[in-house]
Amino acid sequence: MAKDSLVKGTLILAVAALVARALGLVQRVPLEHLLGKDGSGMFGQANNAYLALLVIATAGIPSALSKLVSERMELGRHREAQDLFRASVLFALAAGVVLTAGLYLLAPWYAEFSRVPDSAAAIRAISPTLLLFPLIAMLRGYFQGNRMMMPGGISQIVEQLIRVAAALALAGVLLGLGFSVPVAAAGAAFGSVIGGVAALAVMLYYYRKLRREQAAKSGRGTADETRLRTGEAYKLILRISVPITLFSLAVPLLYMLDSSLLGPLLAPQMGEQRAAEWLGILTGRAQPIAGLPIILAVALSQSVIPVISSAYAKGDADEVARQTSLCLRLSLLSGLPAVVALSVAAEPLTGFLYTDAEGAGMVSLLTAGTIFQILMMTTGAILMGLGRVNACVAFVGIGLAVKLAALYALTPLLGPNGIPVSTSLCFAVASVLNLWYLRRMVAYRVFGVRWVGLIATVLGMSAAGHALLQLAEEAFGGGNQYLHDGFALALSGGVMLLLYPVLLGVTGVVTKADAAAFPPRVRRLIGRFVKLPEAGKGTAT
Secondary structure, three states: OOOOOOHHHHHHHHEEEEEEHHHHHHHHHHHHHHHHHHHHHHHHHHHHHHHHHHEEEEHHHHHHHHHHHHHHOOOOHHHHHHHHHHHHHHHHHHHHHHHHHHHHHHHHHHHHHHHOHHHHHHHHOOOHHHHHHHHHHHHHHHHHHOOOHHHHHHHHHHHHHHHHHHHHHHHHHHHOOOHHHHHHHHHHHHHHHHHHHHHHOOOOOHHHOOOOOOOHHHHOOOOOOOOOOOHHHHHHHHHHHHHHHHHHHHHHHHHHHHHHHHHHHHHHHOOOHHHHHHHHHHHHHHHHHHOOHHHHHHHHHHHHHHHHHHHHHOOOHHHHHHHHHHHHHHHHHHHHHHHHHHHHHHHHHHHHOOOOOOOOHHHHHHHHHHHHHHHHHHHHHHHOOOHHHHHHHHHHHHHHHHHHHHHHHHHHHHHHHHHHHHHHHHEEEEEEHHHHHHHHHOOOOOOOHHHHHHHHHHHHHHHHHHHEEEEEHHOOOOOOOOHHHHHHHHHHHHHEEEHHHHHHHHHHOHHHHOOOOOOHHHHHHHHOOOHHHHOOOOOOO
């Protein structure tokens, strides 16, 4: 099994994540049609609680394991890498048992606290997933440390395919048999357990394959290699993983806070029934759509840690700066088109996918703010690779404090839209602080003076998108709403996405030097549509 470069590994994980997010969105749309906004809110409540606890169950160990394994493999200390992996697996099994039992027992209390008492069954149904995914996460972290991204990518796709199919089938069958919406939502949540079983089977297959290859290369092994006792392994892992956990909790905790506090904050304004419907809009519409632009940033965050760690362990400052610059450019260039297109076309997108277009403003605002989430995740991963995890945690803590203050200040003024605005402020504050701290350590360079061209590209896309939405309104206004939304989405979104690479080339944002870092097939594809300029001079920014 060959090692992957930063770009290749990122592309593998990005494709897997794209398929997974697309399937997740595909799941949420028919679920809302089956369960309604209330039932979709119950499912979303269970899913958000599970995702937040999953971060605790893994304790940041997959990222720490990726970093530690990559460093030891680079230095030829293979047995230490295996000892670290073994210790992480034991932790995953123990944490999975404890948190599964805790979530199952506390489900009724949490459902009552969040003003969605009928979500208790769905929360309990999803709780066994915490037995499986900590172990899956450790296996993925071990492979990432070995610079092998394909096993994790394939397991992610298989997991989502099985999970979505099982969730929709169970929800549909239970409703068809006459069961209530809360029971059907619980059936949909149990689909995550079935998907987890499939993902674990894939990862175990690849792990056995890798161990056979490693054994064939080393024969009986090298007895003179140093070993790590279990206590030593945990000391190394926890020193890195605990801060990583706190950093990784940022997004799940934000989403869990939003779904937990939405009811208490909005119910006094609009009543509990209406607040429950907005919970369904937040968890079933805004959060899944806003999760699409961050796909490549998530992949980059997973890929860059072992790459930066290896270069930093060798003391190669130039390579650290080069990979940091490349990672920041890729994260911004890959995230911007989706952020702009989805934000501008939020209303027809929401109306086309769901039962109506309600909440389109929330979708647009939350999606627009993900550009800061992309920066926060990418810069945080780079700082982790450099061993500066404590700084990431401190900056996220400041961002969360801003989030809570803004949530309580803005929700009474803006209603439901106060939630995405406060979330964006959190990401923005953490991103700025990460970039400031990273500048003190690494002489990275993102775009230099080409920032002007990037801003012009975003403004050009937005202007074109809004103009085409107006054109669609004039052409189909007053007709069939579903056809209108579909036409507006295809026209506006499609043109914006096609316009993006053209504007990047015309404004000189992407040069031939940038494209040299892409895989050959990607370079050839870009060359068919855009003639890239030569790299010019610019300041480090």
